Amino acid sequence: MGLLGILIGLSLLIFFAFRGWSVLLLAPIAALVAAAIGAQPLLANWTQIFMVSAASFLAQFFPIFLLGAVFGKLMDDSGAVASAAAFMARCLGERRAILAVVLAGALVTYGGVSLFVAFFVIVPMAQSLFRVASIPRRLLPAAVVLGTSSFTMSALPGTPSIQNMIPMPFFGTTPFAAPGHGIVASLVMLGIGLWWLRRAEGAARAAGEGYGEEALAATERTPDDELLRERATTAREFDPAEIQHGRRSKKPPPALNAILPLVVVIAVNLLMSLGVFPRLDFSYLAEERWGATSISAVAGVWSVAIALTAAIITVMALNWPRLPALRQTMDAGANASVLPALSVASLVGFGAVIAALPAFVAVRDWVLAIEGGPLVSLAVATNVLAALTGSASGGLTIALDALGQTYAEIAAQTGIDPALMHRVAVIGSGTLDILPHNGAVVSLLSICGMTHHDSYFDIFMVGIVPSVVALAVVIMLGGGVGSF
Template identity: 80%
Template sequence: MGLLGLLVGLGLLVLFAFRGWSVLLLAPFAALVAALFGGEPLLANLTQVFMVNAAGFLAQFFPIFLLGAVFGKLMDDSGAVTSVAGFMAERLGERRVILAVVLAGALVTYGGVSLFVAFFVIVPMARSLFRAASIPRRLIPAAIVLGTSTFTMSALPGTPSIQNAIPMPFFGTTPFAAPGHGIIASLIMLVTGLWWLHRAEAAARRAGEGYGDDADGLIEQAAADELVRERATTAREFDPAELQHGHRSDRPSPVLNAIAPLVVVVTVNLVMSLVVLPRLDVSYLAEQRFGETSLAAVAGVWSVAVALAAAIVTTIALNRARLPALRRTMDAGANASVLPAFSVASLVGFGAVVASLPAFTIVRDWVLAIEGGPLVSLAVATNVLAALTGSASGGLTIALDALGPTYVELAARTGINLSLMHRVAVIGSGTLDILPHNGAVVSLLAICGLTHRDSYFDIVMVGIVTSLLALVAVIALGSALGSF
């Protein structure tokens, strides 16, 4: 009965989340259903397991949600994201339209801009470029997914994405974990994804397929759509509803002013991770008032938080004239972080309840018994949970909350570097999360005015297949050569 309850709870969570129900309601309900089937005390599971673990996630990661959303909103309202996208379109658009869209998305998301901010800026640019080049608009979502939701989310060393931050407290790693593997994985995703998109473009031209018909008002409708909002906030760290608040500049930022904050994010993150924090005396962290923790457990989050804070200051300093309603912009960014953070925290609470049930030992033993060693079983666990929840961050946190200490022990016993574990876990979470019910996929299709029938196959090819190829390569290289 316990295992049945686990499956029923998970099934209810997936089914109703796909129908647009709030995860804030669904996750505790599904957790209690699983506990009920297992004959476990309901109130104790709700207050002592679900809430404690959800609160623990917020305590660790809310600064990154908050600062990332504020930074994204400032970049949007100052016209910086528009400027970066326009720069890429001007330099590459006439001859290499698809590459321009992919690189525009990659540049802003690797620089710390929230995914949904990028969506709402890059989609209009992509529509204009694709229309001028007579490339089918059904390929726009795949091009944007490749640039924003693959290698810059899970593979590029130092990416400030929440997915890259989640393993750091578990494994004591930094945002730059296994940089060699991350660069190789990024190249595999980018090259194979571009190959597929250019192949699809060539096939469309041979068939005489043009751009197609556009509809007006799609972006505004998607931003106000409650169903899109509920699905989106479990997928990434920005609430799309807040894009309508604040005050967007009527003129784009100068391109150097727009790119500078993105460079600051990467540079400060690198310096904090590899130079500053390792040299600090943080023995005080062992005190009870600081949670009796260690630098390894907090350094990664500290690095990303400082990098985003520095980028916020840089954005304001360089673009103050284009931020006439600074308080409203920053308020909107702060508000945009709350629902996504609490939604993912609720998924974490659900996972903690499931992991505490006696029946979960069956699942754990099955995962650990997968042939191929700890790297393969970790990849499978993160893939499956990300697929079921439709959230890379939610699936990754559930997997590491339940199995993280076990994998740390396995790594010590088998000699696997924890940085390699980190990279495999993050790339694994960013593959099968891009299933049809994923909030980012649903939101992007709504913004583009397209359906799953129109565009989802190409999204699978550039989002799932390329990431799986990269994941296999990283595991193979890691098994043969170790972490580098």
């Protein structure tokens, strides 16, 4: 009965989340259903396991949600995101419109701008470029996905995405874990994705297919659409309902003012992770009043928090005249962080309850027994859970909350570098999460005015296929030459 409870609880969570029900309600209900079928105490599971685990996640990662959302909103309202994207478009021109869209998305998301902020800025620019270049608009969502939701989310070393933060407390790693593997994986994803898009563009031109104005959908949704909002906030770290709040600058900043804050995020993150923290004495963290922890458990979050803070200060200093309603902008950014953080924390609580059920031992043993070794089993676990939840961060948190300590012990026993475990887990979470029910996919298609029938196959070919290939390459390299 215990295994049946786990399956029913997970099925309820997936079924109703896909239909737009709030995860804040679904996660505890699904967890308690699983506990009830497994004949476990309900109130104890809710208050002592679910809530404790959810609160622990918020205690670790809410600063990243908060600072990332505020930074993204400041970049949006100052016009910096639009200016950086336009700069990339000018550099590459309409003859390389697809590459311009991909690299513009990569630039702003690797620089720390929240995904949905990037969507609402880059899509209009991409539509203009695709129209002038006579590239079918059905390819636009795939180009945006490749730039914003693949290698800059899971593979590129130092990316400030929440997915890259989640494994750090479990493995004692930094955002730059296994940088060589991350670079190789990024090149694989980018190379395969661009090859497919260029092939699709060439086939469309040969068939005489243009931009396709007649394909404009009449069902485009606004950022505060409730169904879009519920799906989006479980997928990424920004509540799209807050995008329309605040006040945007009427005049975008120069390209340098727009790009410099993005560079600050990357540079300060690198400096703190690999330069400053390793040289300082943090032995006091072992004391009970600091949580009896170590610098390896918190350095990654601290590095990204400092980097985002420095970037926030930079964007305000460089673009002060272009922030006409600073308080409203910062309030909107802060508010945009709350629902995604609570949604992912609720998924963590659900995973903790499932992991605490006696029947979960059988699930754990099955996962660990998957042929190919711990890297393969870790990849399978994160892939499956990300696919089921439609969320890379949700699937990854459930997997690591249930199995993270086990994999950390396996790494210590077998000599596998925890940094390699980190990178495999993050890339694994960012593969099958991009299935049709993924909140980011649904949101992007709505913003573009396209349907799954129009564009999902190309999203699959640039979002899932390259990531699966990159994950296989990283696992083979890790097994052959170790971490680098």
